Amino acid sequence: xxxxxxxxxxxxxxxxxxxxxxxxxxxxxxxxxxxxxxxxxxxxxxxxxxxxxxxxxxxxxxxxxxxxxxxxxxxxxxxxxxxxxxxxxxxxxxxxxxxxxxxxxxxxxxxxxxx
Amino acid sequence: xxxxxxxxxxxxxxxxxxxxxxxxxxxxxxxxxxxxxxxxxxxxxxxxxxxxxxxxxxxxxxxxxxxxxxxxxxxxxxxxxxxxxxxxxxxxxxxxxxxxxxxxxxxxxxxxxxx
Numbered sequence: 001x002x003x004x005x006x007x008x009x010x011x012x013x014x015x016x017x018x019x020x021x022x023x024x025x026x027x028x029x030x031x032x033x034x035x036x037x038x039x040x041x042x043x044x045x046x047x048x049x050x051x052x053x054x055x056x057x058x059x060x061x062x063x064x065x066x067x068x069x070x071x072x073x074x075x076x077x078x079x080x081x082x083x084x085x086x087x088x089x090x091x092x093x094x095x096x097x098x099x100x101x102x103x104x105x106x107x108x109x110x111x112x113x114x115x
Numbered sequence: 116x117x118x119x120x121x122x123x124x125x126x127x128x129x130x131x132x133x134x135x136x137x138x139x140x141x142x143x144x145x146x147x148x149x150x151x152x153x154x155x156x157x158x159x160x161x162x163x164x165x166x167x168x169x170x171x172x173x174x175x176x177x178x179x180x181x182x183x184x185x186x187x188x189x190x191x192x193x194x195x196x197x198x199x200x201x202x203x204x205x206x207x208x209x210x211x212x213x214x215x216x217x218x219x220x221x222x223x224x225x226x227x228x229x230x
Contacts, residue, residue, distance in 0.1 A: 031216060042222045043206060044162070048215040083184040089158055099212045101148050106160040 004107035006092050012113045013082055018023040021077045021110045023092030029103070032075045033093040034067065035059065037109075040050065049075065050098075082114045117142045123155045123206050125221035128197045129229050135182075136192045138176070138207030144168075148210040149183065149200050150218070151192045155203040164188065194226075 005023055005024040013019045034046040047057040049067055064086075066078045073095075079086055092107040120140045128134035140149070151163040166183050168172045175179050178195045194201055207221040 006219065033217065034213045035218075037158075043208075043218075045217040045219065048217055050215075056217060078144040086133050091160060095216055098216050100152075101216060104162075104210075104216065104218075108157070111158070 002105070004092055004094050004105050006090075006107035006110050008039050008110060009108070010111045011112070012115060015084060015114055016099075019079050019112065020080055021079075021090050021092075021112065023075045023077075023094075023107055024073055025092070026077055026103075026105060027073075028107075029094035029096045031055075031095040031098055032067075032069070033095075034077045034107075035091040035093065037089040037091065038085075039088065041096030046077070046090075077110075082112075084114050087112060087114045116123075117144075117209050117211065117219050119207050119219050121207055124222070125225045125227070127227045127229060128194070128201075130197055130199060131194045132197055133193060133196055134149065134226065136194070136205055136207075136226065138151050138190045138192070138221055140188050140190065140207070140209050142188070142209065142211075144211055146212045148212065149181075149190045150177070150208040150219075151181070152206045152208060153201075153203045154223070156204060160206075163208050164192065189194050197228050199230060202226055203219035 007022045032049040037043045047061045048055045089109045091109045097106045120139045147168045149166045153161045164176045180193045182191045204223045206216045206223045
């Protein structure tokens, strides 16, 4: 069964450093998402991406965050200057179409720890 | 904005028994999707079951079934013949059709299964 792959599974970074989280969506999917889950809390939507541009972002997704699809297969989330409160699980998801949620698939997540 | 409420933080069930997890949501839309996701200790997000709001019939997937009450905006998950492997965090989620297919999650419920 096709999978969404996220790397690394766990990343530790120093406060103030830039970090890039990587995702390889399912190959025929067109819509891409990032979600965040602070430990013990609910999963929250960060951003959706389609046709090489952001289609929607939440208020969490401020200027510290950016996304791109650099090479047609990877989908990345960059945090420019990490803060302690950025420590969380970050999930990538992809979908082949909009609106029906068929095939909507999550990756296994990257645990980001900011020290 | 849509909200999803899971008011029970924890539940426990005896192995082989049945348990029901509650979820309510708020929306002004008439067409949408509802989901239950399972998150084991590995923190991967696993889709358990989905329900399309326009379908009156409650969704079922093997031991998992839902009770979807559209007028009451209630969406509960019933797990029959509970197994030790069912122990996990369970999240209820809402997805709006059209738009950008983002998901809105509840806070989750921790289910433990007693042998």
